Every structure is written in C-alpha cells, then in structure tokens.
Amino acid sequence: MEKWKCSVCGYVYDPAVGVPKDNIAHGIxxxxxxxxxxxxLCGVSKSDFEKE
Numbered sequence: 001m002e003k004w005k006c007s008v009c010g011y012v013y014d015p016a017v018g019v020p021k022d023n024i025a026h027g028i029x030x031x032x033x034x035x036x037x038x039x040x041l042c043g044v045s046k047s048d049f050e051k052e
Contacts, residue, residue, distance in 0.1 A: 001015040001016065001027075001029055002015070002029070002030065002051055002052070003015070003051075003052040004030045004049040004050065004051055004052065005049060005050055005051075005052050006039045006041070006042065006044060006048060006049055007048050007049065007050055008039070008042050008044050008048055009039065009041045009042040009044075011039050011040065011041040011042070012052065013030055013033075013049065015027060015028055015029050015030065019040055021040065022037075022040055024037075030046070030049065033046065
C-alpha cells in the first residue's frame with residue numbers, strides 16, 4: 001500500500017499503521033479515507049497530500 005505525505009507539514013499517512021487516535025484502522029488505503037478527513041497534525045484536506 002502506498003504512503004501519502006502532507007505537502008504542508010510533512011505528516012505521512014501509512015496505511016500499514018492507520019491513525020489510531022482518529023479511529024482509522026490499519027490496512028485502510030488513503031483513497032478509502034472519508035472525503036472530509038484532514039491531516040491529524042495541521043488540519044489540511046486530503047487534496048494537500050501527495051503520493052510518496
């Protein structure tokens with residue numbers, strides 16, 4: 001699965017880990033995250049992420 005990086009703060013969404021504090025389980029690809037999901041560090045939208 002592909003990792004995605006926030007172009008604003010550098011946070012990397014890794015589907016192998018998920019985002020436990022936001023109840024995003026491991027194994028969920030970036031494309032399957034809700035449309036209103038935001039970066040857990042800086043709050044920008046999914047559109048500000050780029051494939052690593």
